[in-house]
Structures are given as C-alpha cells and as structure tokens.
Amino acid sequence: MQAGLFSFDQRVAPADAHEALRTTAASHPFSLPMPNDLATADIDRDVLARLSEKADVDQLLGALSDLDEDELDRLADGARPQKPQRPSPTPPVNADVYEVFEGLTDAQEATRETVRSFMQAEVEPVANDMWEDGTFPKDLIPKAGALFDEVVGRDAYTFPSDDPIRTNLISFEMSRVEPSFCTFWGVHTLLSMGSVALFGSEAQKERFLEPMAAFDMIGSWALTEPDHGSDVSQGLATTARREGDTWVLDGAKKWAGNATFADVTVVWARDEADGCIKGFLVEQERPGYHVEQIGGKIAKRGVENGLIELDGVELPEANRLPGVSHFGDVSAQLATCRASVAWEAAGLATGAYEKALAYCNERTQFGKPTSSFQMVQDKLVTMLGKVTALQTFVMQLGRLEAGAGAIGNERSSLAKVWACDTMREVVSIARGIMGGNGILLDHDVARLFADAEGVYSYEGSREMNALIVGRAITGQSAFV
Template sequence: MTTTPLAPPDALPGADFYLYEDLLPEDERTVLLKARTFLRDEVKPLVNGYWDRGEFPMELIGKFRGSGLTALPYEGYGAHLPAASHLLNGMLAMEMSRVDASVATFFGVHDGLSFYSIHTGGDQEQRARWLPAMASMEKIGAFALTEPLGGSDVSGGMRTTAERQGGTWVLNGAKRWIGNATFADHVVVWARDVDDNQVKGFVVEQGTPGFVAVRIEGKTALRIVQNAEITLTDVRVPESNRLQNVNSFRDVAEILCFTRSGVAWQALGVMIGAYELALAYAKDRRQFGRPIAGFQMVQDLLVRSLGDITASWGMLVQLARLQDQGIFRDDHSALAKGFTTSRMRKVVASSREILGGNGILLDHDVARFFADAEALYSYEGTRQMQTLIVGKSITGQSAFV
C-alpha cells in the first residue's frame, strides 16, 4: 500500500534520499511534521546562544508541555496517545538532534532513561505517583548510573551503596555526568545493596538532605545539557521510593538496551543536521567564480555523507521493526549505537571541512554539531563496549576483561 508524501515545512533537502519518512502512516507523519515545525520555530532560534553560555533554556519546558512530544512511547499514566511506534519515536529523536543534540539528550534523559526506569522498574503505585507529572513535564527526571571512577565497568564495580535500616534506605557514594540533575525534581539513583550485593534503584527527590548536585564546568560538547556531579552522604530514602521491580543490574541493562537505540537515532539526527548545513553552504559559497557545490571534491564529501546517513537510517528502520515485533535484543541495539555514532563522526568532520574556516564558528551551526558528536560517540556505552557486546553474540566467546 502506497502513501502520498506530505509536503513538510523545512523539508529535508535530499537527506531522506530513500524516502524513509514515507514508511510512517499518515497520522504518525503528521506528528513528525508537527515536531519539525515546533523545533524549527521554537527551539532552533535559541540553541546557539544557550550553547555558547552553557545554560539550559528553561523557558522551553513550558512550551514542551504543549508540544505533544512527551511520553509518546508509553500508554497510560498521563501519556497523551496510545503508544507510538518505535519508528516514529526514533524519527522524533532524530528530528530533535537534527536541530540540537543537547535538546535531544534532555528528552532522552527525562523521557527515556528516567521515565522508562520508573515505568518498567516501579510498581503500579509508583508509576501512578510519578509518571503523570513527568508526562506533562510538570516534574523533570534524571538518571544517575555513571560514577566518577566507574563508566563501562559500573555493572560490576558500582561503589555507591544502599543500606537498609528498617523502612528506610541510606545511600552513600557519588555519581558523575548526570544530565538534568542540577534542576530535576527527582533522580533515579542506582546503588549496590550492601546486604545482597545486588544493584537497586531509588527515586531521590531534589532537596533530600545529603543529596548535592553540582554542575560540571568546562565542557566542550552538549553545553546546553546540565551535567552534574552528585554526592550522596547518608541520604535517607523511604522503602516506598525504591523501585520495586528492580532486583539486579540485569534490570538496569534492559533499560539501557531500550534507550541505547535512541542514541543511535540521535546520531542520525546529528548527521542530517550537519549534512544539511554543509549542503546549503556549498550551494551558496562561491570560489573561483562558481558555487563550491560544483567542485568534485566537495561533491565527494557530500555523497559520502549521504551514503553514511542512508545506510544508518536503513539500519535503524529495521531496528524499529524488530522492536515493534518484540524480537529486539541488546546486541541489535549495540550494533546500531556503535555503527551510527562512528558514521556520525565522519559526517560531521566532512561537513566542517566543507565550511572551511567558517566551520569552527558557532554562527554557522556546524561547529556545534561537530563538538556535540563527541559526547554522543561516548555516552551510553563506547564503540568499543558495543563491539564486545556484538562480538560475544556472533562468536559465542566473551572478550570482556
């Protein structure tokens, strides 16, 4: 069955070379185009100034509430619609990153990591208590897993501890690189139970005594995202704030499997955003009496970038189908994250190269995409870690140390 392509505002100038958007049914394409218009009109004009200052545009949160973009993967508990397809959710993450990776990361932390942790790890009472306000963005969430001395090895080397004392848990330790944590209303904190040595999840409300979140300064990527270093000193959390359906790190890994595919879509959006800017620049910039878009070596960079975009997009379309069919695995997610972020690095470098000296100026946007790509390349699992996950899957041999 064929669908009639819509005429979107600010249509992708050739980035959707194989017409992947047309795979969405018309009602979902309408949601995507609404998001594209919102991001173009409300978000894009603000991002460079906030990125330069290293501040988060709090003024946008109220606008996000009315955008219809929150809680789309979910049903109930304040979600606006029946759960959207994984293909639409992926393309929405792509669309956000096409404008700004920091905004996409904010959504990925709040609507993905934090919301999904409570949605899957909490019991019915906990979901009813926290999720409606998160769906409407009346409350903002964060997710605290990474530690100052623990990144890829945090599953076995988590130093943050939780000790039960009657009906209360006492948390001690530190977390690092925690997005949204400076202003989030609550943070899902992962800690190792000193009793059974298993990882458990706790919802810590902002302002709880002993909980301190300090913004990390001096970042050169995702400068809009308010990453924090968190210290937990005898933080007392009631048993009712422990996620009741989380019993080990295996449950945490399932959450990361779900959100890691979102990072792959974000990487695609960064590629498209940088490619679009480079293509438009090449058509406009004149050297030796003609647009540089007519130079063979510029066309080579553009076509290589388009190939990386198209290949990544095709991989993610099939990934979304696997998710919708319920046969999606962690190694599927790992391959997509590792592949797309590697291709992203190439595309943003080529885009910066096409702009020449202007490629390092924030005014031309490509510099922001170039810098932000480095954060996406590393967070939620490095390429090397994704490689070992897939390598174990295809060989049956674990190469983890």
C-alpha cells in the same frame, strides 16, 4: 566578402596572410586592430572562398572592429566567443533521496512533522546560545510538555514504546537540529520516566510518573560514577543500606543529565546486604543530596550534566523501585535507550549534511558557489551516501523492535557502534568542507560536530558495545 578578394593559388605563408588582412582592414571605414598572434595562422584559399560566399565583409569587419585584442586573439587561434553560462537552479536540500521515510504511517509522519516544526520554531533560534552559555533554557520546559501531549500523550505513554519508530523519530528530528535538547528529552522521557514505568509501583507511577508526563516534574537518571563507567555493572560503588523502613544512600554519581534542575533523580546503588543493584527515586531537596554542574565540556554544552554527592541521604521504602532485583533489569532498559541513541546519531548526521550542503550552495569562491567544485561535490556525495545508509539502518532497527516488542542488547549495541562511527565520519566531512567557517557556531555544523562526540560516548562506550556484539557472533566473551 566577395570571391576573389584574396587571390591565393596556394596556401599562404603566415606573414603574407597577416599583411593581406591588415591591408583589407585598413581600407575599411572601421578601424580594425590586428593582433600579433594572427600572424601565426595559415590561411587556406578554399576556406576564404567558402567564407566569402556566406558572409558580408562589411558586416563581418564591422563586428570585428568592436572586439578587443584578447577576443581577436581567440578568434585567430580558432576559438569562438565564449557564451555566458546560465547558472543552474539550485535544487532544494533533500537528505532522503531513497525515500526511506515514505512508508511512515499517518501517525508517524504527523509526529515527525510536528517535532520538526517545533524544533525549527522554538529550539533552533536559541541553539547556539545554549551551546555558548552552557545552560539549558528552562523556558522551553513548558513548551516541551505541550509537545509531549501532542506527540505522545500523557495517558498513552508506555515504556518500551508501543510504536518505537514513532518514538524514535522524535529523537531523530530533535538531534537533527539540536542534540542537547534531544538529550534533555531522552533523559526525562526514556531514562527517568522509563524507569518508573518499568520498575515502579502503582503508587510511584501516580506520585511521580503523572507529573513527569505533564513536565511539571523533571527527571534525571544517575548510574555512572566518577570512578566507574564501563565497569559499572561490577564496580558500582554507591551503596544503599536498609535501616528499618529507611534506606541510606552514600556515594557519588557523574554525568547525570538534567541533574542540576531535576525534581527527582533515579539513583542506582548497590545494596550492602545482598550486593544487588537497586533503584531509588531521590528528590532534589533531600538532606545530604548535593549536585554540581560539570563544566569545561566541548560537547552537549546545552545539557546540564551533574556531579552528584550522596552523603547519608535517607529515603523511605516507598522511594525504592520494587521492580529491580539485579543489573540485568537495568540492562534491558538501556538496550531500548541505546537503540534510541542510534536514531539520534542518524538525525545528527542528517542535520550536518543538510547544513553543509546549504552552506556550499550559498558560499561563493572564485566567482562560483563552492558546491560547483568537483572536490566539494565528491564530499557531499560521500556524506549523502552515509546519511542514506544511516536512515535505512535505523528504520530497519525500528521495524525489528516493533515486531519483537523489545530490542536485544546485541542489536542495540551494533546500532550504537555503527551509527556513531558513521555519524562521526559525516560530521567530520561537513566541518571540513566549510573551511574556517566550519568551526563557527554561526553555521551550526561546528555545534553538531562537537555534539557528535557526546553521542559517541554515552550509552556505553564503543569498545564495550563492540564486545557485546562480538560475544554474540562468536560465542566467546572477550570481557575482562
């Protein structure tokens, strides 16, 4: 464009400017469509003069002739052609942004990695089938035994664990992938084997604990009853009466994990003679012992919970756990297991966050991944903050337990209350962020969302655990 092509001594009216550009374009060998919106623009003589010094009119008009009307409209409005935005590379999913687990010992890290690999290779492929079918895959039991040998060791097993962080990392990693498998493992290794390790005689440890450590004998554990849950310490209705060297058990139990296929179940009953609670090792084939699987669950469907009936079940004195004299003994064991549930809640929440983030990175709506939307990112950040807090919380819980050699009821109950509350918040956001697909097993979060309700409910209700902590911090008992 040469200087003086347009001779404007003053600002030109919009209509005149439009006509001038139209005339110039018509005389050019290229056909240049003129948008109607250009008539609304004021053209300044100085601007045109500067432009004519820097641009070749033939080249400029040639380029303009290739633009469609919408692009010319944008140019007339002062807009520049939009440049295509290159999508940012998706970073790997990382749920440990504060490097909470960076300080693990070599043994702890090895356990964590081994369990994570096992869960991804062996359990995750069948996790949704477990949930859909409502059964536990028995073919995983020998594989679980091999895993136990690797990460715990038959001869190294102790209860409570010598390294609670290492032991609870197992619960964390299992629940991160499949909470029902975590319950199978916890009932067998912590509750059932733990009872024999804590309260059993040397003969019982040889008879029961050794094959249980090999997973050749699977254990269950039965305290809760159909009519007694939170008040079980006072209202235990299952009875045991001694007749010579024989004990006779009558009553019913509910929610016993693994009970349908367990070889032995630890049953807690009240001694009719002294009113104290005692523990018994009940083999599955005992006459009068009957187990029925509980159906209709919406959570932990891969766990085979049993409704147990005991109708005059006779046991020798050799099957009574001699180390138990009152409910306080059982309560000490439950404190350790309750702390493990807090780790389970943290693992489940971590898994839900990871699954939701991966889904949002892949799910495309309106031509973009949903993870690029502001509201979605806000929810992801909220989840990550809660997950980070959970991880930090349980790691400190593990340090305290390792330092003291045990964990008190107040600390384990606080962990159960807070961890499960926070877990529920995370899984709720994860389920919602995925829209309708959030209720499908295909994407895993639906299963974690439902299973969280099981974690929230067992090892003491939220209300009872809150009252335990409340009594500790106020000195006042609010129990009925």
